[in-house]
Amino acid sequence: xAQPLALPADPRPEEPLAAAPAPPGSGWSPALRIAxxxxxxxxxxxxxxxxxxxxxxxxxxxxAYSGLWQTFALWLGRHVFHLRRMPVDPDxxxxxxxxxxxxxxxxxxxxxxxxxxxxxxxxRTEYRRLHEALRLPARYILGFTMxxxxxxxxxxxxxxxxxxxxLQETYGELSPxxxxxxxxxxxxxxxxxTGAAEAVGAILLFFxxxxxxxxxxxxxxxxxxxxxxxxxxxxxxxxxLNLLLLALFxxxxxxxxxxxxxxRHRPTQPRQVPPWRFDSGWAKAGRLTVKALFIxxxxxxxxxxxxxxxxxxxxxxxxxxxxxxxxxxVDEFVRNGRPVPPSPADPSRWQRLYFRHGTLSVRVGxxxxxxxxxxxxxxxxxxxxxxxxxxxxLGVLTCSRPDASHLVLTGKLxxxxxxxxxxxxxxxxxxxxxxxxxxxxxPVDR
Amino acid sequence: MAExxxxxxxxxxxxxxxxxxxFRFLFxxxxxxxxxxxxxxxxxxxxxxxxxxxxxxxxxSWVGRHVLHLGGGGQEIATVxxxxxxxxxxxxxxxxxxxxxxxxxxxWTALDRRRREERDRRLYEGLRIFVxxxxxxxxxxxxxxxxxxxxxxxxxxERLQERIGxxxxxxxxxxxxxxxxxxxxxxxxSELLAGLLLLFRRTTTLGALVTLGxxxxxxxxxxxxxxxxxxxxxHLLLMTLFxxxxxxxxxxDGIVLDRPTLPEAVAPPFSGCYRxxxxxxxxxxxxxxxxxxxxxxxxxxKELRRRPPLADPSKYLLVTHGIHVIEDxxxxx
Numbered sequence: 001x002a003q004p005l006a007l008p009a010d011p012r013p014e015e016p017l018a019a020a021p022a023p024p025g026s027g028w029s030p031a032l033r034i035a036x037x038x039x040x041x042x043x044x045x046x047x048x049x050x051x052x053x054x055x056x057x058x059x060x061x062x063x064a065y066s067g068l069w070q071t072f073a074l075w076l077g078r079h080v081f082h083l084r085r086m087p088v089d090p091d092x093x094x095x096x097x098x099x100x101x102x103x104x105x106x107x108x109x110x111x112x113x114x115x116x117x118x119x120x121x122x123x124r125t126e127y128r129r130l131h132e133a134l135r136l137p138a139r140y141i142l143g144f145t146m147x148x149x150x151x152x153x154x155x156x157x158x159x160x161x162x163x164x165x166x167l168q169e170t171y172g173e174l175s176p177x178x179x180x181x182x183x184x185x186x187x188x189x190x191x192x193x194t195g196a197a198e199a200v201g202a203i204l205l206f207f208x209x210x211x212x213x214x215x216x217x218x219x220x221x222x223x224x225x226x227x228x229x230x231x232x233x234x235x236x237x238x239x240x241l242n243l244l245l246l247a248l249f250x251x252x253x254x255x256x257x258x259x260x261x262x263x264r265h266r267p268t269q270p271r272q273v274p275p276w277r278f279d280s281g282w283a284k285a286g287r288l289t290v291k292a293l294f295i296x297x298x299x300x301x302x303x304x305x306x307x308x309x310x311x312x313x314x315x316x317x318x319x320x321x322x323x324x325x326x327x328x329x330v331d332e333f334v335r336n337g338r339p340v341p342p343s344p345a346d347p348s349r350w351q352r353l354y355f356r357h358g359t360l361s362v363r364v365g366x367x368x369x370x371x372x373x374x375x376x377x378x379x380x381x382x383x384x385x386x387x388x389x390x391x392x393x394l395g396v397l398t399c400s401r402p403d404a405s406h407l408v409l410t411g412k413l414x415x416x417x418x419x420x421x422x423x424x425x426x427x428x429x430x431x432x433x434x435x436x437x438x439x440x441x442x443p444v445d446r
Numbered sequence: 447m448a449e450x451x452x453x454x455x456x457x458x459x460x461x462x463x464x465x466x467x468x469f470r471f472l473f474x475x476x477x478x479x480x481x482x483x484x485x486x487x488x489x490x491x492x493x494x495x496x497x498x499x500x501x502x503x504x505x506x507s508w509v510g511r512h513v514l515h516l517g518g519g520g521q522e523i524a525t526v527x528x529x530x531x532x533x534x535x536x537x538x539x540x541x542x543x544x545x546x547x548x549x550x551x552x553x554w555t556a557l558d559r560r561r562r563e564e565r566d567r568r569l570y571e572g573l574r575i576f577v578x579x580x581x582x583x584x585x586x587x588x589x590x591x592x593x594x595x596x597x598x599x600x601x602x603x604e605r606l607q608e609r610i611g612x613x614x615x616x617x618x619x620x621x622x623x624x625x626x627x628x629x630x631x632x633x634x635x636s637e638l639l640a641g642l643l644l645l646f647r648r649t650t651t652l653g654a655l656v657t658l659g660x661x662x663x664x665x666x667x668x669x670x671x672x673x674x675x676x677x678x679x680x681h682l683l684l685m686t687l688f689x690x691x692x693x694x695x696x697x698x699d700g701i702v703l704d705r706p707t708l709p710e711a712v713a714p715p716f717s718g719c720y721r722x723x724x725x726x727x728x729x730x731x732x733x734x735x736x737x738x739x740x741x742x743x744x745x746x747x748k749e750l751r752r753r754p755p756l757a758d759p760s761k762y763l764l765v766t767h768g769i770h771v772i773e774d775x776x777x778x779x
Contacts, residue, residue: 087774095773167611171601171621172762174610175777179764183622186615190670213702220659231629233769235776261700262652265709268700429611431618439537440674442528445616 027125036127038114040134043249045106045113046242051141054298073101093235103238135250139205142246146202146218148302153195155306157313159184167429168354176233186431197221205250206295208273215250222247316357328353328407328422335416353407353422360385385413463555469566470554473573475547476688479540479681480580487583488731489738506538514538530674540677571715574689578644579731581685585641585657587739592634594743598623599750606762619671625764636660644689645732648712651697654689661686 028036052062070088077083077097086097152158161178162185174182184191198221204214222244229237253271260266278287330350333340340349344366352363360374360383372394373386385394397411397418409420434444482498485491503525510516510523516534523534530536591597601621610618623630640660643653661683668679690697692710699705716724759765767777 085774092774093776095771095776097772097774100772162610168609170607170609171613172606172764173779174764175767175779176625176764176769177776177778179622179625181778182610183618186618187670190666193666193670209704210702216701224663227629227632230771231626231632231769233767233773233776235773235778237771237773257700260709261696261707262655263649265648265712267709268707270704270706273704431611431613431615434614434672436669437672438532438676439534440530440532440672441524441534443530443616443674444614444672445620446614 028127033124033127034114034118036131037117037121038110039249040127040130041113041117042106042110043134043138043246045110046103047138047141047246050145051137054141054144069102069105070098072105073098076105077101094239095235095237099238131253135211138246138249139211142218142243142250143202143205143214144298144302145243146198146205146221147299148306150195150197150199150202151303151306153191154199155195155303155310156188156191157306157310159191160313160317161185162431163317167431177235180228180232180234194221203299206291211250212254212271215247215254218247219244219251326355327425327427328355329425330420330422332419332421334419337417350420352425353409353420382411383409467551467555469570471547471551472688473569474550474554475543476573476577476685478543478547480576480685483584484576484580487587487735487739489734502539502542505542506535509542510534510538514541531678532674532676536677567715577685577688578650581657581682581689582641582644582653583732583735584682585637585644585660586736589634589637589639589641590736590739590743591746592630592637594634594747595627595630596743596746596750598630599753600624600627602753603756606756606764615670615672616674619667619673628769633660645728647714650689651693651710654686654693657686658683658690 049062049066052058052065074086074088077086081101083097086101088096088098149158159181161181166182166185171179197217201214201217201221204210204217222240226237226240226244228234229240257268257271260268276284276287278284329352330342333342333349335348340346342349342351347365347368350362350364354361354363355374355376358373358375360372362370362372364370370388372388373390375384377383381399383397383399385397386392387394395411395413397409397413397420400408400410402408405424407422407424409418409422411418430446437444482495485495485498507522507525516523516538523538525535588597598620601624605613605617605621608617613621636656637660640653640656643649643656645653661679664675665679665683667673668676696707696710700707714721756762756765763777763779770776
């Protein structure tokens with residue numbers, strides 16, 4: 001880590017080539033100045049709550065700031081757009097009407113701020129220092145955010161839906177977002193690949209010399225993410241667009257150089273990286289120590305939190321497979337002392353039992369699935385069953401296992417006393433069982 | 447560090463015998479592997495493709511039987527086309543091509559001991575042109591089939607009624623890709639863009655970088671979702687890296703190491719000779735390939751449109767939910 005942390009000590013070469021970039025100190029064009037004032041205002045206004053989120057003990061400030069924008073957004077919706085229904089539940093994700101209104105409000109305020117700034121500040125001809133100052137938080141906010149997203153995928157705790165109940169459902173039952181989650185949940189390797197691209201791009205942002213490479217990687221990755229979010233109805237469209245905007249902001253100053261390098265075929269100069277204020281002796285050592293501690297602390301806590309989350313997920317899933325991923329075929333169904341034979345026409349004759357977390361699902365008649373909310377006692381000796389919707393408690397079934405593959409349930413549900421004997425079915429899911437194949441004599445897409 | 451370092455021209459670097467041998471191997475291998483791919487996009491070359499395939503069927507069967515001793519009990523390597531690019535046949539063919547290229551490189555080096563720089567340069571430049579066009583035409587063909595939504599059509603009713611656990615990883619991939627017209631169109635458009643950039647010398651490096659971004663993802667998908675294009679996508683990636691290799695130093699200098707760089711040489715390598723003829727040939731090759739692939743994809747798209755519509759679309763949440771830019775009641779299930 002010491003090597004990339006060190007900033008270039010040697011002086012910048014003195015223009016060895018013919019192409020002369022604008023000498024430092026010369027002014028920006030008026031259009032660039034106006035654009036910068038707007039972009040500066042917008043980025044600060046939009047990203048402030050996310051930046052505050054990384055500062056401990058000031059949660060109240062962040063809440064107050066976000067509350068202010070929500071009030072403004074609701075006002076805008078009510079009085080300008082005459083909207084009546086604007087749900088504000090945070091569980092609804094990041095693309096609700098209120099969030100779009102909030103974005104509009106931030107853009108409007110940023111335009112106003114840019115205009116006011118232009119009117120009041122007529123002497124300044126450039127904003128190099130301010131630009132450099134804004135790049136610093138932009139790099140760190142985007143870096144921490146993308147590192148976090150990368151680690152969720154590398155440690156596989158974001159896309160985790162492809163387990164027992166989901167495998168039983170049909171494609172048509174999925175929502176578009178559910179399809180994306182199912183797709184991503186299938187391949188651990190693909191998650192590591194996409195997550196690593198995000199995490200590596202993020203880490204490169206922590207050093208000024210590698211920021212350009214990091215920004216290039218993240219622009220590619222985030223363009224793909226934004227495209228997916230708009231194509232599969234994912235509810236972080238606004239936020240992902242803003243992350244892409246941050247990456248483009250970091251890339252922007254290097255675009256002319258990149259164009260020279262790749263398209264215009266001109267010689268290029270190194271970029272002008274102004275020296276830091278604390279750039280010699282102890283001051284530099286102190287700055288680098290603070291930086292290492294700061295980055296190290298966040299990368300450590302973010303990774304630790306992800307690992308902890310993953311442990312919880314693994315544990316829950318193991319339980320689910322052990323207990324609830326069990327499918328039983330009903331061999332004998334005795335109701336009120338009378339055996340009931342299996343019949344497609346009888347919707348009350350249970351045919352299959354699926355034990356899931358919090359649910360006892362029963363397949364009846366011609367394949368209809370009834371899902372009863374259920375609670376399992378410790379050691380799974382009894383199941384308490386509720387009516388759908390958890391309205392009334394139907395009763396308690398006692399479980400016994402004569403041998404490893406058989407299950408006997410007895411008890412009273414509603415007005416019927418039941419005695420059920422069932423045997424365990426081995427679950428085979430070709431999606432889970434297929435595995436990796438170097439050779440495919442024919443495409444396997446059944 | 448102050449002076450930009452001019453990378454040695456690739457053909458000059460081949461003074462050492464090992465590098466020379468390496469180049470000759472690469473030359474032979476890329477030509478052998480790319481031949482079929484380059485022809486695939488060109489109309490009117492059907493007979494040549496059939497001939498080439500016929501030769502390889504005989505050769506692969508022979509190698510399978512006598513060299514690799516595959517399929518005991520008189521069982522031959524299946525040569526029938528199944529739509530998979532990762533059959534035993536394809537692996538044996540790649541292996542045979544590698545061996546053939548190695549033999550060719552050895553024989554070439556044994557027979558041809560004089561150093562002729564101009565000829566080496568021309569061979570290298572010729573190979574670059576071949577790889578650029580092969581890669582570009584392949585990307586254009588894939589791009590077209592995605593833009594016209596032919597490669598991954600919307601999943602059929604049988605698929606929507608199928609249990610997720612009962613499908614295969616490739617089927618899951620196809621449902622995912624097939625669902626979104628926006629997504630496949632954008633992927634196709636980026637493939638078209640990359641292919642077009644590769645067609646011109648001045649935009650080749652940019653095109654190769656765009657191609658790299660696309661192909662790294664496609665190789666990962668091929669390996670993770672059992673998509674039977676593992677060999678093809680890996681070879682396309684290899685070709686992209688071949689195109690980028692001479693620029694690698696400039697790119698690293700300019701993007702990472704913060705050094706000054708000199709422009710790459712983008713002048714035509716065969717200056718002066720038959721400029722009009724070359725341009726006409728280029729227009730003919732690219733034009734006819736684009737025309738052929740557009741026509742084929744339009745035909746396929748028309749066929750897909752004849753597919754009966756979903757009988758009861760309201761049954762499927764995946765169909766009814768749709769895409770909401772403003773989303774006040776999200777469903778992730």
